[in-house]
Structure formats: C-alpha cells, structure tokens
Amino acid sequence: MSSQLHSADQLANDVAPINAAGVLKFAIPSLLGILLFLVPISTEESINIGMGMAADWLKATLGSTLPAIATGVLCLSALITLLVSLTQPRWAQHKAMQELFNVAPLWLVTRIIGAIFAVMTYFHIGPEFINSDFTGGVMLNDLAPVLVTFFFFAAILLPLLVDFGFMEFVGSLVRTPFRKIFGLPGRSAIDATASWMGSGTVGVLITTQQYEQGFYNCREAAAIATNFSIVSIAFALLVTTFTQINHLFIPFYLTVVVAGLVAAVIVPRLPPLSRKPNTYYEPVGCRIREENDSQQNLLRYSLGMAVARARTAPGAVKLIRTALFNVADILFGLLPIVIAIGTVALVLVEYTPIFDWLSLPMVPVLEWMGLPEADKAAPATLVGFADMFLPAVLAKDIDSELTRFVISCLSLTQLIYMSEIGALLLKSKIPLKFWELVVIFILRTVITLPIIVVMAHWLVG
Numbered sequence: 005m006s007s008q009l010h011s012a013d014q015l016a017n018d019v020a021p022i023n024a025a026g027v028l029k030f031a032i033p034s035l036l037g038i039l040l041f042l043v044p045i046s047t048e049e050s051i052n053i054g055m056g057m058a059a060d061w062l063k064a065t066l067g068s069t070l071p072a073i074a075t076g077v078l079c080l081s082a083l084i085t086l087l088v089s090l091t092q093p094r095w096a097q098h099k100a101m102q103e104l105f106n107v108a109p110l111w112l113v114t115r116i117i118g119a120i121f122a123v124m125t126y127f128h129i130g131p132e133f134i135n136s137d138f139t140g141g142v143m144l145n146d147l148a149p150v151l152v153t154f155f156f157f158a159a160i161l162l163p164l165l166v167d168f169g170f171m172e173f174v175g176s177l178v179r180t181p182f183r184k185i186f187g188l189p190g191r192s193a194i195d196a197t198a199s200w201m202g203s204g205t206v207g208v209l210i211t212t213q214q215y216e217q218g219f220y221n222c223r224e225a226a227a228i229a230t231n232f233s234i235v236s237i238a239f240a241l242l243v244t245t246f247t248q249i250n251h252l253f254i255p256f257y258l259t260v261v262v263a264g265l266v267a268a269v270i271v272p273r274l275p276p277l278s279r280k281p282n283t284y285y286e287p288v289g290c291r292i293r294e295e296n297d298s299q300q301n302l303l304r305y306s307l308g309m310a311v312a313r314a315r316t317a318p319g320a321v322k323l324i325r326t327a328l329f330n331v332a333d334i335l336f337g338l339l340p341i342v343i344a345i346g347t348v349a350l351v352l353v354e355y356t357p358i359f360d361w362l363s364l365p366m367v368p369v370l371e372w373m374g375l376p377e378a379d380k381a382a383p384a385t386l387v388g389f390a391d392m393f394l395p396a397v398l399a400k401d402i403d404s405e406l407t408r409f410v411i412s413c414l415s416l417t418q419l420i421y422m423s424e425i426g427a428l429l430l431k432s433k434i435p436l437k438f439w440e441l442v443v444i445f446i447l448r449t450v451i452t453l454p455i456i457v458v459m460a461h462w463l464v465g
Contacts, residue, residue, distance in 0.1 A: 017134060023311075104336055107337075147424070151334075165210070166214065171313070177303070186272065195214075205233070215285055234260075243415065246400060256320040263413065263417045337431060344412050345426070367382045376428075388418045
C-alpha cells in the first residue's frame with residue numbers, strides 16, 4: 005500500500021506536459037477560486053469577498069431561524085454521537101460515520117455541553133451567566149449563524165482554490181522567499197491571502213486540509229495555522245468602526261500587517277512550534293515538492309506543477325462527496341466545540357475577575373510604554389484569548405485614542421481566539437495542545453505589543 009501511495013505521490017509531483025487542455029483544467033477552477041476567495045469586493049457597507057457575500061446572502065435569507073437551526077444541529081450531534089458511542093450500530097460502521105460520530109470521550113462531552121448551552125440560551129432557561137446576551141447569546145445568536153453560513157460555502161467551494169493546481173503554481177513561484185523568511189512552503193502564501201481577504205477561519209481550514217493531504221508537515225501546519233490566519237480586512241474595518249478609530253484605518257492596518265509579519269518570522273522559531281517534528285500526516289505521507297530541479301524557467305516550471313496537480317484533481321462525484329462530508333464535519337464536529345469552549349470563555353470574562361487578576365502585571369508595562377488609562381487597557385490585552393471581539397468591547401469606553409488604537413491592533417495580531425480559531429485548531433488533526441495555544445498567544449502578545457506601541461506613537465501621536 006505504501007509503495008502505491010509513493011508512486012501516486014511521485015506522479016503528482018512530476019511536471020506535466022503543458023498543453024491547452026491541462027492549462028484550462030488548471031486555470032478555470034483556479035480563477036473561480038481566486039474570484040471567490042481572494043479578490044476583495046467593495047460594497048456600500050464594507051469590503052468582502054465573493055464567498056463571504058454568498059454567506060451573507062444565506063444568513064439574510066435564513067435570518068432569525070439560524071439560532072434554531074444551530075440548536076437543532078447541536079442537539080442532533082450530541083444525540084447521535086452518544087448513541088454511536090454506547091451502542092455502535094451497524095449503520096455507524098461506515099468510515100465517514102466513524103469519523104463524524106465515533107469520537108474520543110472528551111469530544112463527546114464537549115458536544116453534549118455545546119448542545120446543553122444552546123438549548124439553555126435559545127429557550128432562556130437555567131442560570132443567566134450561561135444564557136445572557138454577553139455569553140451564550142453571543143455564541144448562539146451572533147457567532148453560530150456566521151459560522152454555519154460561512155463554512156457551508158467554504159467547505160463546498162474551497163476545492164476550487166486548493167485542488168486544481170493554484171497552490172502548486174503560487175507555491176513554486178514564491179518558494180524561495182517564503183523558505184528564507186518564514187521557513188515555510190510557498191503555498192502557505194495562499195493561506196495568508198485567503199485569511200486577509202476572507203476570514204482567518206478559512207485560512208485554518210485550508211491549512212488543515214493541506215496538512216491532511218500531505219502538503220504540509222506537522223511543524224509547517226502548526227506554524228501556518230497559528231501565524232498566518234489573520235482576521236479579514238472586513239473584520240478589521242468592523243473593529244475600527246466599533247472603537248471609533250475608522251479615520252485611522254490605513255495606519256491601523258499597516259501596523260497590524262507589520263507586527264503580524266514580524267511575529268510570523270519569530271514565533272515559529274521559538275518553542276513550542278520549533279519543536280514540532282517535520283513529519284507528515286501518517287495516513288498520507290509527503291506529497292509536496294516545490295523545488296525547481298529541472299532546466300525550465302521558474303514560470304514554466306510552476307505552470308507545469310499546476311497542470312500536474314490539476315491532472316490528478318478529483319472528479320465531480322468525489323468533490324461533491326468530500327464537500328458534503330466537510331459540511332457535516334463542521335456542523336456536527338466543529339460547531340459544538342465552538343459553542344462549548346466559547347461560552348465557557350465568555351463566562352470567565354464576564355462573570356469572574358480572572359482576566360482582571362491575570363492582567364495586573366500588564367498595568368505597569370503599559371504605563372512604561374506611555375499608554376494613557378493603562379488600568380482599563382490591561383484586561384483588554386488578554387481577553388482576546390477568549391474571543392477576538394472582546395478587546396474591542398473593552399476598549400470602546402477608553403477615552404484615549406492612542407490606547408484604543410493599540411488595543412484594537414493587538415486584538416488582530418494575537419490570532420489565537422478560543423471561541424473560533426482555537427476551537428478549530430483543537431478539533432483539527434494538526435497536533436496542537438491547549439497549553440501550546442496559550443503559550444503561542446502569550447508569545448504573539450509579547451512580540452507584537454511593543455511594535456504596535458512604537459508605531460502608534462509614531463502614526464497616531
């Protein structure tokens with residue numbers, strides 16, 4: 005079996021003859037993927053991408069029924085998973101059913117907790133700290149509709165971007181600078197671009213699929229997912245508007261990009277990411293080769309790699325089957341984890357002083373950095389670990405524009421948000437533990453905060 009896999013992978017890595025049919029098979033799906041995921045579209049309200057606009061349309065169409073749909077899905081996920089775990093029925097022996105519902109005890113408990121939280125929030129029963137508008141309400145009424153609609157289209161349309169050669173084309177072109185600067189494959193540039201234009205969760209979804217298909221090793225996948233899954237420009241606009249610094253958007257986003265790139269250079273070279281092994285997902289093995297060891301020029305070689313990938317792309321039936329499985333995995337697997345972890349995190353933020361205590365050492369640090377209202381800003385430097393929008397919520401009432409600018413920038417560069425990115429990473433097959441996410445969050449905070457403060461004093465004054 006391994007020899008068959010190796011020969012198949014070698015075939016995928018060979019540069020294919022460049023002919024019209026091969027180029028079209030690469031170009032047409034890839035162009036559609038680019039248009040849907042990477043091309044920003046300016047509307048009257050914000051900047052979005054094609055896939056995001058489709059998700060917004062579905063969200064508007066389903067409207068107020070989405071929390072009810074999410075609650076039903078969460079309950080169904082918990083019930084089916086519990087049934088499969090206890091009885092192992094014959095229909096659940098199928099590989100797809102096993103992957104969806106035969107899960108470890110921890111994930112079973114998480115699905116049950118997610119369902120309980122959703123029911124309590126939707127029907128407004130039980131303790132207020134669970135179903136309030138600031139905890140369970142945020143997760144079920146605000147975040148769940150976005151995740152359901154966004155991931156529905158992402159799971160269906162993502163193969164256009166990753167399965168028909170575009171990753172190979174770009175990866176071969178930019179391999180050298182990405183290897184030298186970040187120590188990562190060139191194809192990871194697509195993850196970053198998809199995040200900036202669309203959503204950080206899309207970037208993580210791309211990274212996860214590329215890891216499971218053997219195009220990233222363990223170290224690369226962990227580094228890319230925790231350093232390149234930047235929140236989108238659309239969310240950045242939302243944050244600046246909410247904190248009333250939208251007139252500073254250009255210096256704001258410039259600061260985010262500079263600080264984020266510096267962190268992306270440094271953090272993967274530090275533990276725990278630097279200690280991740282250079283091994284590939286075991287069921288697949290290595291399938292990547294971006295080096296140009298032929299006599300062809302770089303552009304022709306990259307095109308040949310893209311055509312070779314397109315030649316081995318799955319057919320329509322397999323694409324549909326994979327898309328349906330991905331949608332089911334998101335609805336039954338990811339959504340319960342996001343609801344469970346996100347609700348607990350928000351309860352800790354809203355109803356306990358834990359983040360106030362943890363942030364006490366930050367007060368003298370912020371004062372030394374010359375930030376006004378350091379005592380109000382300190383908790384906002386850490387609450388982003390729970391949810392990416394919480395720092396903006398805390399910063400909104402700070403009078404100092406300089407401090408609001410710093411907190412808003414920091415909230416976008418920390419990246420590890422347990423209500424979304426963190427939960428998605430823990431659910432994925434990328435071997436990242438919870439404590440490692442905590443360490444990475446702290447490292448990104450320590451590295452990006454001084455850069456943001458220096459640029460804020462320079463750009464904002």
